[in-house]
Amino acid sequence: MHRHIIVSGDDALATTIADELKNAGATVVRLLDAETSEAGVAGELTLHDVSRALAVVCAGNDDARNLEIALLARKANPDVRVVARVANDVLREAVADDEGPGATLDVADLAAPSVVEACLAQTTHRFDAAGIEFVVSGTTASREATLRELYGDLAPVAVIHCQNSPDPGEMDVCPGRDQRVHRGDTAIMIGTADEIAAQGIRIPSATRTRTGRPWPRRVIDSVRGVLGDFNPTFYPVVAATTLVLISSTIILRFGYQAPPTMGWIDAFYFTVETMTTTGYGDFSFVNQPTWLRTFSTMLMFSGVTTTALLVSFVADVLLSRRFVFASARPRVRHLRNHIVVVGLSALGMRVVSDLTAAGYEVAVIELDEENRFLSAVRDLDVPVIFGDATLRQTLKAARVDRARAVAVLTRDDMINIETGIVLTEMLGTRTETREHWTPVPLVLRVYDRTLGFAVAQRFGFENVRSTVELAAPWFIGGAIGLQVLGTFSVGQRSFVVGGMQVAPGSELDGLRMYELSTHTRVIAITTSNGLLKLHPRRDARLHGDDTVYLVGPYRDLIETLRRGRPPRPPADEGQQQEAKAS
Template sequence: MGEVFQFHREIIVGGDDPLSKTIAEELRGAGARIIKINTAADLLGAGVHRARAVVCAGPNDAVNLEIALLAREYSPNVRVVARLANDVLREAVTAVSGPGAILDVADLATPSLVEAVLSRNAHQFETAGIEFVVWGAEAPYDATLREIYADLAPVAVVHGKNSPTPGEVVPCPGRDLRVYAGDWTSMIGVKDELEARGITVPPPPVTRSRHSRLRRGIDAARAMRDDVNPMLVPSLAFALFLTLGSTALVHFTYRNPRMSWVDALYFASETITTVGYGDFSFAQQSTSLRLFGVALMFGGASVTAILVAFLADLLLSRRFVQTAGLRRARHMRDHVVVVGLGSIGVRVVRDLSAAGYDVLVIEPDENNRFLQTVAELDVPVIFGDSTMRQTLESARVDRARGVAVVTQDDMENIETGIVLLEILGSDTKVPIVMRVQGRALGTAVNRRFGFENVRSIVDLAAPWFIGAAMGLHVLGTFWVGQRSFMVGGMLVAPGSELDGLRMVELSTQTRVIAITRPEGPVRLRPRRDARLKAGDTVYIIGPYRELITTLRKGQPPPQTAVNGERAATLAAARAAHRPDVRPPRWAPEPDA
């Protein structure tokens, strides 16, 4: 009988950016054996035929697409988790893909950014046919969570200045935890339960201006008035004086025939505009009137040219386009300022506009590819450097309801945030939401500069990729304090560590909110002595690292196989691949 050995069930990870590296590190910490690849040519050598999942999360859509398609071709049952920013490609691949997920970082990160910039204290999601709400508020007085919120399940507590440990985040505490007045408490419950306790979760208010045609016309006239060349008004006044004065002079001095006021106005106008003489002329008039006609023609030509130049400058010049956002910003109030019109920024703008909020964008690139999108949404754009004080002041940040700084340059975002604090003051009530790439930088910025809403794109997106790779159905991510939480559902496999485990034996930093079983109804907030069993679908909430650890315990036990079977499987997989694929270049990393 051949030698029996254990499959490692490797997870193949492609990409070399911070997101890919974080995904690899977290998966390794969850017990997976990680094999890094650079291109689709490395898939066969990396053992795609026996891998649990293939994760391609690098920033290049073309590379990710090739890895995803070839991984599916080589192994129809492998979980393929791919990052694609292109909407058309993502929808097409999702339609033909098998197990796994096709994800977009911008779509994953935007909801948290929008919640933060609007200072929303409720996060809603639906699972097992039930609508849950994670609701946050400051503790009204010193007491235990049970005394304040009864049987609502606590998700997290952020201790405030009245606590012995200010700033500490306690995930999924027990109901007997003592909190202090001013501590931020985050609780979860069914929406109907919260409303029964007087806690309402209203839909976001529609504050976007719905102007009538008359109001839009008034705003347009006001904007043109503010932007016209200062010499335009004197030029118009002189043209009017010239026309009226010439009309009076012609009316009183023109002979054979005498002119009425209307004829005099007509004759003076055609002389000033130099459109020619067909019915009246100065030919038979006195010398002084003919000399006046000559002067009137030269003066009229000059005035007409000046007026045309000023109007062209106002209506047709590039300066008019560039300053359109500045003119509209002068009259905006209670709006949201979005700094940076990248893939994330345009989604933030789109979501805010769809929810009914007035939005204004600051963007340095006049040729940005998303300008047409925001123009269709009727969102004004100010072109300028967001790190300059005058640019931010022109966006009326002091009258805004929130500012989202979401450019793709971390240093530019930090500098913009610092300038915003200088303008608004360190005690401002205007939420400043700052996007950074990595987790460590986000933590450092929060501690050093005191920004309360620093959002790491890696922290927002990584849980979705990790959960999809390991079979967790991610339902949503949200933030409490500066810590990322996740809601997910998982199936308890037969023979896994969770099969037969009591609730009390689960991680103290996670909370089971519901269990579904094929033969029974949904069980909400199961008791601590309840036991899990194979086939249960468990819905849990907590910091995503703890959820991944719990997920690992719910996985089936390692598979075994005879060495001859493995060799046959490997040979079959290699025979199926195309002959033109280059030799693999990969190196398995050590087991965690």
Template sequence: MREIMHREIIVSGDDALTKTIAEELRGAGARIIHINTAADLLGAGVHRARAVVCAGPNDAVNLEIALLARQYSPDVRVVARLGNDVLREAVAVVNGPGAILDVADLAAPSLVEAVLSRNAHQFDSAGTEFVVWGAPAPYDGTLREIYADLAPVAVVHGKKSPNPGEVVACPGRDLKVYAGDFTSMIGVKDELEARGIKVPPRTATRSSQSRVRRAIDALRAMRDDVNPMLLPSLALAAFLTIGSATVVRFAYQNPPMSWLDALYFTSETITTVGFGETPFGQQSTFLRLFVIGLMFTGVIITALVVAFLADLLLSRRFVQTAGLRRARRMRGHVVVIGLGSVGMRVISDLAAHGYDVVVIEDDENNRYLPTVAELDVPVVFGDSTMRQTLESARVDSARGIAVVTDNDMENIETGIVLLELLGSDTKTPIVMRVQGRALGTAIHQRFGFENVRSIVDLAAPWFIGAAMGLQVLGTFWVGQRSFMVGAMLVAAGSELDGRRMVDLTTQTRVIAVTRPEGPVSLRPRRNSQLQAGDTVYLIGPYRELIATLRKGQPPPLTAINGGRSAALAAARSPLRRLPRWAQEETEV
């Protein structure tokens, strides 16, 4: 019996990210089978599927599908989206082929790079530290004339160019650029530094605040937040204590009471902590009636004072006021608007690298507030679409602003208010998070925002690459276009087996090649030939990388009478000499 090897990829989820993943995989030649629950796995043919991708927004559904898929088929690639840190780390240990990914972790690095206006993206490939470095072209000329043998990654044409705004991916070195065009080049870090190109540091120094200043801020915040009735209540309690002590001092007879005893008796009566140490059975009727009134009055006054103090100490307004006071003194800080999972990752990255951060959040019960407090980051509570809230966070003196709430419409409205507040020609980078790719493009074109980041564009390449066998090493943006760095294995009998570098698509660039036996080849020559078993490190737009990955995969294999053909054995023959991750990815 003759059987064709199946190439199905099972996808679950119905949000924008999942739909994009399914569309891209289908465009790369995969047959997509959509499921809704783990109960559909067996009917979808999980035993013969190439991969299972569960990228919907529900962690519980994704976890169930991932675990059952691995149970049903130990060799299938399982690519799952899990936002819970504990679950993600635990499942990743036992997952096997595939990947366990978190959208917030994937999106945060690009958002941080944009908000800090970093012109360098660093990553490790084939044991070598590469740097994608960007800067405006200093003068008119070809890339070869300006940058010599540095490999170009992208060019964003500027105002002097015949096509301003056009992004050219992985151009040739003979492409002509004009002064002011943004050029993105890649090279080894040591080479760049030898050319005098300084790679900016990833860290900064957070501003320090003395304990005295913190104490003063706390006292002022307490003063501003105090209930107006607290001071009158305290004054009344003091007057009642002194007046009652005076009456008891002179009215109590046989034996007479000292001032200290009178004050002690009055205090314990008003605070309701005790009564009975001093007998009043033989005292005058006036004094006994007076003490009865003192007891009831003391209960009321004490209850009011305790209530007002508790309101002051436990009220979140106190925390808000303290955050506002710290924010007003900030300079050169980063304002992060929105304390969701993505916002929390951005804040953590910035704080870990020493940058001052101010958060704007409208939910006083946000579950990430304790984590932000541990990072010593002030929070301004309020509506981010209101000018007063933005001004409280000192956006006018910020080095960057990240608008990363979970609501696209709120992000857009906040971005528009920021432009009105700072001016359309502001140099402060405003990074806006949106969900879909089309909406991000429309916002960029209509409102002129230079740093619109689509969560789908940031996360989808990782899921697609993991499903198809590409080891994704990083993503970054040039202009409004997403680029990816990845490693792939050249399979025996594939389209890339024996192909020369010059015959590869111009939309991707090979930065290194490693062979099972031999040194790393950096920037291989145009006439170099790829061989089965090579691990190729590529950079370029992720759609082009996926297309190249497809060419590097083995052709459809056949099995006759239930046995594998000789072609399958030949395709797998170099596995013992390959890296472990490459061995896993060839198990189709």
């Protein structure tokens, strides 16, 4: 084999990457976790001829294995592109220091921006290409006209038809500027920030001010949270202990015989001393009447019992990590227009960080009290509700009915789907056109894209985000040389902004714009002599060594990139048979 791509891993992400690379015409070799030979990873890489490979994609869900494959591949072939999936921040930074070609990526980092945008109902996306800031922005057509008449030279990315059009709900991907739209249709346009502003499209501010809690409120919330976190039996025990303490103090004040006399303070002191079995010896029941000595026996027994119960309840709270987040429930009672994040997975933690950094109030629902991200959430001053998100009482405690949005991001797809259904039943209404609808934006994380599409269609969820669908373009681009500049979602479709260099002699060399894929949009070209062309016309030609910046569904971008690669040299008969066998 020669110039092939090795893909390791056997989960949905690795399978998707391998399938898409094959569809793009690449020769792919799978390195499955369960098929590692006794010789180990090094032996497998040698068997698959890594020294002649174009790229190695480490896409499994095991950081240690991905790191091992990446390091061994780089050692065997310093020029191979190595694209590694690493979730651990420390390991990712260490691998990223390697100066070889490739990339080190984290699925959570790649998927989080799309989830945040869905939570905030944002239709504006910013990215840099050719040193210029471009903006993708959604806007509603004010009248029936062509896209050119409404938005000038802005490049259309997609049009979503409204109820006034013949095909309501349908999406046109990268239509021409001369396409007519109806009033109310949503047009997703792309251009520079100045061009967008010139067309009267408002670009919302990226951040907002987050209101901090004054310290008196922090103290009150903490105290109320701690008190509310005790076992309900704790309070009857406190009442019983207080009753014993008061009764004994009164009895000792008037019933204890001198010498010495016992005042109120002495009586209270001796009661506590007896209940806690401390016994300093300064007071004694030895020379007291029989009834008082009998009372002391009951006092010691009841005192030991109630004290032990109190200590056990207090220890349960203090030793539990819930104590750190005990102020969550009273804080959530005061939240309005907040965003509820269900599940502190790696993706959930990244979403929480991005939302708080943007100035939004966030509340978290988490089942595991030992979750490793809890300390990071505490540093962000975000309240955490511990409980099962599939239960209505847990969701009510987070005040989902007053929330701006709910993002369900646990590691289990089935839990996410079940939670989404429960939320829809709690908050939804029925209409003639849709069985389930909720005014609170609901964002569901589903790992597998096929399952994600099926769930969205079956239950009417509008914001299902597949981490595979969002992350795969970055891994594929890193493997074949597509510079991925950003991804964004329109409805359930994922779009990619990428840059590629046209190889001399390739299929794209000398091609006109209108001969490209109809589902991609060229937004800029940097010529070989450094000249920048924005929004090139349909009759403009591509030339070898030009750098082209495109936007569109990633499958179409990959196909365009394939056409821009150098032509393959003629293979001899042995190579042809080898490629056919692979």
